[in-house]
């Protein structure tokens with residue numbers, strides 16, 4: 001199949017060239033202004049096909065509006081309604097960010113909401129997306145800016161009932177139960193709100209397409225119309241997107257290209273705290289992190305996450321090490337736990353939560369080859385409590401130390417925090433933002449910080465926190481169990 005596609009690609013018309021619509025010329029009759037476009041090769045068809053007749057890909061046809069149906073004949077931009085302008089004449093819009101009233105949300109957005117931006121908040125069902133956005137909507141409305149909260153999932157009564165739990169008072173907050181994006185945009189025109197919230201994008205549909213809500217074509221069309229509305233009216237639009245179990249935005253990975261900012265709402269439903277992370281941000285740093293706690297009266301911000309993540313740590317337990325990690329621009333101390341047990345019948349298990357499993361395998365081999373510990377035949381479990389994901393290389397040293405501590409059944413020295421990347425030769429490599437990490441450790445009362453030798457210098461010294469530079473894994477383990 002792949003080979004035949006390549007051959008056709010080489011002989012036939014190039015991938016990006018516009019193709020004629022199969023099955024007759026486009027007409028502008030109702031129901032006739034859409035085409036089905038193959039997402040793999042771009043071929044178009046009048047009717048839906050299970051398999052693309054051009055590239056033989058299965059299930060790749062998605063309903064879209066045909067380009068003539070967009071109805072633009074002039075040369076002006078659909079986003080701003082203007083022609084080209086000189087760079088020097090364009091004023092920067094960074095000054096006028098709007099606070100969402102929720103400090104941790106502002107932080108992940110890069111300092112507040114940017115007017116004219118389209119923000120996607122993704123997360124599993126029940127994690128608290130509607131709660132967070134209703135809280136933000138109410139806070140923004142309290143400042144006198146009108147807010148339109150459009151729910152395609154709940155009736156205004158349900159939203160109101162939740163609002164009462166959250167302590168939302170009478171503010172210019174408009175609730176709309178609507179799933180048709182054109183109707184929603186009419187309301188936006190009528191009310192001209194300062195903030196629009198759409199919960200959720202999977203329930204919205206455009207009357208211009210005939211496919212069901214939630215399909216790729218519908219989700220993309222609805223998001224595109226909201227994008228044009230956001231840019232054209234200079235209003236912030238926040239949309240909710242449900243995420244499937246495997247962590248993808250249900251169906252529309254395409255959405256990530258359309259929106260300006262993608263926030264991911266993560267956390268374990270069985271724990272109270274939640275993490276909002278910026279995955280993509282045209283207006284700020286990515287992997288910026290906001291931490292919340294779910295309470296009976298909504299989401300509460302957690303200003304000091306290090307304290308939260310270390311609050312239940314047993315410091316004298318073997319296999320527990322404190323890592324100074326960086327999320328976006330924010331240093332956070334987290335605990336890395338390891339448990340090493342005898343593997344059964346050569347079926348060694350590697351189970352991780354919060355760190356990468358492949359990375360763990362690599363680090364175990366480094367421990368075996370460079371230090372002489374033998375964890376490779378054993379079951380190894382590594383966990384970062386609190387639902388935090390540490391996928392930066394600086395976490396390596398903490399993982400290695402936790403595994404070694406569990407294998408020796410000996411706790412690491414008290415009040416010591418670590419960070420550093422481990423190389424294949426067993427060397428400890430320097431990481432970024434060492435100063436920030438050390439400062440956070442000192443602030444949280446850690447008296448010793450084990451760090452890469454190359455990062456150690458007078459510029460990052462903190463009073464009351466001894467810096468121990470290490471060059472190899474063996475040296476690091478010596479320093480931790482002395």
Ligand code: TYD
Pocket residue numbers: 123124125126127128129130131132162165166294295296297298299
């Ligand atoms: P919700 O915002 O409806 O989730 P989503 O929109 O992401 O599907 O929140 C759902 C959960 O939050 C629900 O299980 C109940 C819990 N919750 C609280 O614990 N306290 C509250 O004040 C609210 C409103 C919800």
Ligand code: MG
Pocket residue numbers: 126129130131153199
């Ligand atoms: Mg919801």
